[in-house]
Amino acid sequence: MLGDLIPVMTGVAMAGRYLGQNIVAMTWIGDGGSSTGAFHEGLNLAAQQRAPLVLIVENNQWAYSTPVARQVPIKNLADRAVAYGIASKIVDGNDVVATYETTKSAVEDCRAGRGPVLIEVKTMRMKGHAQHDPAEYVPKAMFDYWKTQDPIARYETYLTEHKLWDAKKKSEIDARIERELDADQKFAEESPMPPAELAEQGVYCEGCHTIEAEWRRAKKEVIPPASNEEAVWKVADFGAFKGPFAPAAAAAPAPRAAASGGNGAESPLVAHDEPEVAKQTPLRVPFGRGPKDRSVELERRDKVAERPPRHNKPPHKRRRR
Amino acid sequence: MPEITMLEAIRQALFEEMERDPAVVAIGEDIGVYGGAFKATEGLLAKFGHERVIETPISETAIVGAACGMSYLGLRPVAEMQFIDFIACCFNQVTNFVAKSHYRWGAPVPMVLRGPSGGGVHGGPFHSANPEMYFVHTPGLKVIYPSTAYDAKGLLKSAIRDNNPVLFFEHKFLYRRIKEEVPAGDFTVPIGKAVVRRQGSDLTIVSYAAMAHVAMEAAATLAKEGIEADVIDLRTLLPLDSETILASVKNTNRLLIVHEDTRTGGIAGEIAAIVCESAFEHLDAPIARVTALDTPVPYAPPLEERFLPNAEKVVAAARELAKY
The missing domain is CATH 3.40.50.970 (Thiamin diphosphate (ThDP)-binding fold, Pyr/PP domains)
Incomplete structure (x- = not known):
C-alpha cells in the first residue's frame, strides 16, 4: 500500500548503518501517497534515527483525479520535512540535470551522517491514472503548459547546447532504445504463462533462501562489552529545551565516532528557496468536474450579487418559460 | 534447574x-x-x-x-x-x-x-x-x-x-x-507442533495459551468424576498441527475446543471443520466449544469473568459430551 516502503526503507537504512555498509536507502512516493500514515510514521522514525534515507516525493500534481490543492493545504510537499526536523530540497523534476545534482547532493549529505533528506520533485502526470483513464478532469491549459516542459526534449536541448552529442549520436541512441523495447516486448509476449500449480508455492521460505547479513564492520563492536555504548547518530540538541528542567549538557554522553563517517551531530535544516517551477505552476487549478472549492464558489456568488437584476417584474408576474 | x-x-x-x-x-x-x-x-x-x-x-x-x-x-x-x-x-x-x-x-x-x-x-x-x-x-x-x-x-x-x-x-x-x-542453556521447541499435556480416552480438549491451564484444571475435576480427558496444547496456531488433533479425536471420539478468543471466527471453527473433514466417522458426539463471548473484552471484573471461559464452563461442556 502507498507509503509502506518509507518505514521499510528506513529499516534498510538503519540495518545498512548497523552492518557498517555505508549505504544510503532511497525510496519514492507520490503527492497522493504523502498523505498516508505510513509516510508520516516512516519519516518520523527516519528522522528520529537520523537514518541515511533519501525520500523522493514525486509531485505530479494529480492523485488519480484529485489535484494537490485539494489534497493538502500546503504549498510545497517539501514543507513536511520541517515538522520532522529533516532537510528538504525542491527541484524541477523535468530538469534532468538539476534532478540528478539535487539527488546526488542529498545522497552525499546522508552518507555523511546528517540524517534523512526529503526531495520534492515537481513534475506532471501527462496521462491518466492508468490505461482506462482519459484524464478529462485535467484542464487542457495545464497539459499545454507541461508539454512545453517535456524533460526529454529539455535534456536533448541541454545536450545539444553543451555540445555533448550530435544528430548522429541522437539517432544511434533512438535506434538502440527502439531495439531494446522491441526485444523486451517480444520476450514478454513469447514467454509462457506460469504453470497453475505455482500458485501454491512460495508462501513461506522453506530453505529456499540463505539469510546472511553482509558485515562491513567488526562484529565485536556490537557484541558485549563493546556494544553498550552510545549510538553513533546521537543528535546533540535533540529534544532540547530551555528552562529549569533542561537536561544538563554534561549528562549527555559524548557520541562515539561514527563507523560510517561523519559525527551525526549536525542537524541542518536546509531552507529551500521557491524554485521557478513552483512560481510558474498555477497553484489553484480549475477543476473539470466535481464540487468547486468554496472560495471559488463565494467569488462567483459575489460576482452574481454585483450584477444588476435581470427582472424588473416581481416574481409572481414573471412568465414561466 | x-x-x-x-x-x-x-x-x-x-x-x-x-x-x-x-x-x-x-x-x-x-x-x-x-x-x-x-x-x-x-x-x-x-x-x-x-x-x-x-x-x-x-x-x-x-x-x-x-x-x-x-x-x-x-x-x-x-x-x-x-x-x-x-x-x-x-x-x-x-x-x-x-x-x-x-x-x-x-x-x-x-x-x-x-x-x-x-x-x-x-x-x-x-x-x-x-x-x-x-x-x-x-x-x-x-x-x-x-x-x-x-x-x-x-x-x-x-x-x-x-x-x-x-x-x-x-x-x-x-x-x-x-x-x-527451564534449562539455562540453549534449546528450541519446534514451530507447528502441538503437545499432549494429559492423556485420557473419554474426550479431547484442544486449547492454547492461558486456556490450556483452564483445560488442565477442568480435566483434573473431570477425572474425579471418572471422565478422562486428552488435553492438547496447540502452542502454534499457524501452521496448525492437525495430525495431533486428529489422532486424539480418533481415540476419544469426542472433541471440545476451548479458547479465549471470541467465538465467531475463532480457531475452534477451523478445528471443527478439519475434524469433520477427516475424522467425521470417528465422532460420537457433536463438537463443542467453550470460548469468550462475541463482545469486546469488558473492563468490570464481574463482566470480564462472564466473558472469559473458565474451568467450570469447560467441565459443564465436557459433561454434556460425555453423555453421548
Whole structure:
C-alpha cells in the first residue's frame, strides 16, 4: 500500500548503518501517497534515527483525479520535512540535470551522517491514472503548459547546447532504445504463462533462501562489552529545551565516532528557496468536474450579487418559460 | 534447574539469541531504559546498547516496517508491540507487506513480532485482546501462542531463527503467574507442533495459551468424576498441527475446543471443520466449544469473568459430551 516502503526503507537504512555498509536507502512516493500514515510514521522514525534515507516525493500534481490543492493545504510537499526536523530540497523534476545534482547532493549529505533528506520533485502526470483513464478532469491549459516542459526534449536541448552529442549520436541512441523495447516486448509476449500449480508455492521460505547479513564492520563492536555504548547518530540538541528542567549538557554522553563517517551531530535544516517551477505552476487549478472549492464558489456568488437584476417584474408576474 | 516465570523465560530467550547472533536486534516502544511495559526487555539496553536495542516513537507501522527493512539486509529483528492490541495500528504493514513479501517478491522476512496479549487482568477492551485469528487467516505468517515458560523460551528462539515472519503472542496473565524449571542453556521447541499435556480416552480438549491451564484444571475435576480427558496444547496456531488433533479425536471420539478468543471466527471453527473433514466417522458426539463471548473484552471484573471461559464452563461442556 502507498507509503509502506518509507518505514521499510528506513529499516534498510538503519540495518545498512548497523552492518557498517555505508549505504544510503532511497525510496519514492507520490503527492497522493504523502498523505498516508505510513509516510508520516516512516519519516518520523527516519528522522528520529537520523537514518541515511533519501525520500523522493514525486509531485505530479494529480492523485488519480484529485489535484494537490485539494489534497493538502500546503504549498510545497517539501514543507513536511520541517515538522520532522529533516532537510528538504525542491527541484524541477523535468530538469534532468538539476534532478540528478539535487539527488546526488542529498545522497552525499546522508552518507555523511546528517540524517534523512526529503526531495520534492515537481513534475506532471501527462496521462491518466492508468490505461482506462482519459484524464478529462485535467484542464487542457495545464497539459499545454507541461508539454512545453517535456524533460526529454529539455535534456536533448541541454545536450545539444553543451555540445555533448550530435544528430548522429541522437539517432544511434533512438535506434538502440527502439531495439531494446522491441526485444523486451517480444520476450514478454513469447514467454509462457506460469504453470497453475505455482500458485501454491512460495508462501513461506522453506530453505529456499540463505539469510546472511553482509558485515562491513567488526562484529565485536556490537557484541558485549563493546556494544553498550552510545549510538553513533546521537543528535546533540535533540529534544532540547530551555528552562529549569533542561537536561544538563554534561549528562549527555559524548557520541562515539561514527563507523560510517561523519559525527551525526549536525542537524541542518536546509531552507529551500521557491524554485521557478513552483512560481510558474498555477497553484489553484480549475477543476473539470466535481464540487468547486468554496472560495471559488463565494467569488462567483459575489460576482452574481454585483450584477444588476435581470427582472424588473416581481416574481409572481414573471412568465414561466 | 532454576524455576523461572514465563516472563523471565522470554527475557532469557532474547538475551541468549542476541548474544548468540549479532544479527538479532530488538526494536519497540520503551524497550530500552524502561525495559518494556512488562519488563520483558529489562537489561537488554545495558548489555547490547542503543544500536541493538532500538527505542522508537509510538509508531507501530514504523516499527514493523523498519523491522521488515532490517530483515531484508539479513538482520533478525524482534519487534515488540507494547500491548498486542496495538498491532491493529500496523495491520496493513503486517498483512499486506510483511506477509506477502516472500510470495510476491521472493524476499524472506525473518522477523518476530511479539507482545503481551490476552485478558483476565482487568485490562479493559484496549489492553486485553486476542487478535491472533486475523493473522492465522493471513498466509505467509506463522503464529505462536505458548502456555508455559519452557515453550515460551524454546519457541521464541525457534521464531527468531525462522526465515519467515513470526507473530509471537505472550499471554500477560501467565507472565508472572506460572513458574517452572527451564534449562539455562540453549534449546528450541519446534514451530507447528502441538503437545499432549494429559492423556485420557473419554474426550479431547484442544486449547492454547492461558486456556490450556483452564483445560488442565477442568480435566483434573473431570477425572474425579471418572471422565478422562486428552488435553492438547496447540502452542502454534499457524501452521496448525492437525495430525495431533486428529489422532486424539480418533481415540476419544469426542472433541471440545476451548479458547479465549471470541467465538465467531475463532480457531475452534477451523478445528471443527478439519475434524469433520477427516475424522467425521470417528465422532460420537457433536463438537463443542467453550470460548469468550462475541463482545469486546469488558473492563468490570464481574463482566470480564462472564466473558472469559473458565474451568467450570469447560467441565459443564465436557459433561454434556460425555453423555453421548
